[in-house]
Amino acid sequence: GQNIDQPTEMTATEGAIVQINCTYQTSGFNGLFWYQQHAGEAPTFLSYNVLDGLEEKGRFSSFLSRSKGYSYLLLKELQMKDSASYLCAVIESNYQLIWGAGTKLIIKP
Amino acid sequence: IAGITQAPTSQILAAGRRMTLRCTQDMRHNAMYWYRQDLGLGLRLIHYSNTAGTTGKGEVPDGYSVSRANTDDFPLTLASAVPSQTSVYFCASSDSSGGASDTQYFGPGTRLTVL
Numbered sequence: 001g002q003n004i005d006q007p008t009e010m011t012a013t014e015g016a017i018v019q020i021n022c023t024y025q026t027s028g029f030n031g032l033f034w035y036q037q038h039a040g041e042a043p044t045f046l047s048y049n050v051l052d053g054l055e056e057k058g059r060f061s062s063f064l065s066r067s068k069g070y071s072y073l074l075l076k077e078l079q080m081k082d083s084a085s086y087l088c089a090v091i092e093s094n095y096q097l098i099w100g101a102g103t104k105l106i107i108k109p
Numbered sequence: 110i111a112g113i114t115q116a117p118t119s120q121i122l123a124a125g126r127r128m129t130l131r132c133t134q135d136m137r138h139n140a141m142y143w144y145r146q147d148l149g150l151g152l153r154l155i156h157y158s159n160t161a162g163t164t165g166k167g168e169v170p171d172g173y174s175v176s177r178a179n180t181d182d183f184p185l186t187l188a189s190a191v192p193s194q195t196s197v198y199f200c201a202s203s204d205s206s207g208g209a210s211d212t213q214y215f216g217p218g219t220r221l222t223v224l
Contacts (some may be wrong), residue, residue, distance in 0.1 A: 031211065032154060042215035043152070044179075087151065089209055094165075101151035 002026050004100035006088050011106045012078055020073045020086050020103045028093020034062050034073045035087040037102065043087055046073070075105075083107045111135055114198050115216040120224050122190050130185045130219050140205035141183040142167075142213065144177060145196040151188030152199065158183055159205065190223045197221075 003025045012018040024032070031050040035043040049055055049064035049071060051058040073086055087099040110127040112165055113134040122128050134141065143155040144167075158177040172194060173213030174186045183202075197220050 034213065042217050045212050048212060067137070078143065089152075094155070095205070095212070096157075098212065099152040101149060 002092070002098050004088055004090060004098055006086075006100040006103045008101070008106055009104045009106065012075075014080060014109050015037075016078050017074065017076050018078060018105065020075070020088075022071045022073075022100060022107065024069050024071075024088070024090045024098075026090045026092050026098055029066060030091040030093060030095060032062075032064055032071050032091070033058065033087075033089045033097070037085045037087060042087035046086075051105060061079055074096075078107050080107050080109070103105070113200060113202055113214055114174050114197075115219050117167065117219060118217070119220040120222070122187075122221065124191055124223055128164075128187045128190055128221070130187075130198055130200075130204040130221070132183045132185070132216055133181050134200075134214075134216075136204075136214070138204050138214075139180075139203035140149060140203045141177065142201045142203075143173070143183070143185045143190040144199045144201065145169065145194075146199060146218075147196050155185065155198075176179060190221075192223045195221060195223045 005023045021055040034046040037043040047062040054063045064071045071109045085104045087102045089097050116131045138162050143165050144152040144156045156175040158164045161180045197218050199218045200216040203213045
């Protein structure tokens with residue numbers, strides 16, 4: 001069956017590094033997305049991975065291992081504005097997007 | 110460029126009433142989607158449209174209908190609202206040509222309360 005698992009909530013300190021994990025079991029794989037969603041707002045695109053390895057974009061990086069069904073989002077030099085939910089989503093072989101429930105990240109001063 | 114807009118921003122609706130949520134995009138994207146988001150459940154796909162003139166059912170289509178008469182607009186109708194349809198509704202669109210073009214862009218959402 002289809003399943004995407006992420007931790008429900010994580011807490012980190014301003015200026016630190018945090019890694020948010022995502023594991024998936026889906027019907028085929030055509031790519032993985034990470035989105036950021038601030039409370040009361042719409043999700044916004046962060047990253048897309050389709051090949052194994054690390055994609056870096058400024059303070060944010062995303063890693064994919066297709067053989068392990070695993071991805072992580074790495075956030076460096078955390079800022080208070082990074083407090084948000086982070087959503088992992090996988091494109092299946094029928095090109096439907098399957099969403100995880102999201103990880104709420106709380107940043108403390 | 111507005112991107113993708115939704116109306117209304119929020120609505121309180123009596124059970125049994127009919128309601129249409131509006132969604133318009135100006136990015137000329139092929140595909141459009143309607144999701145509902147409930148606490149702890151993440152985004153769930155209600156209906157989608159891969160191109161103007163076609164629609165498909167998502168994970169939770171019951172009680173909802175959609176139409177796609179043109180590229181830009183994708184209204185979602187609740188024929189007879191029930192309290193379990195209380196949720197935040199997001200419309201999204203994507204170019205959907207494969208790969209990174211499958212990135213979905215979201216509207217600001219409509220917060221619907223059915224009493």
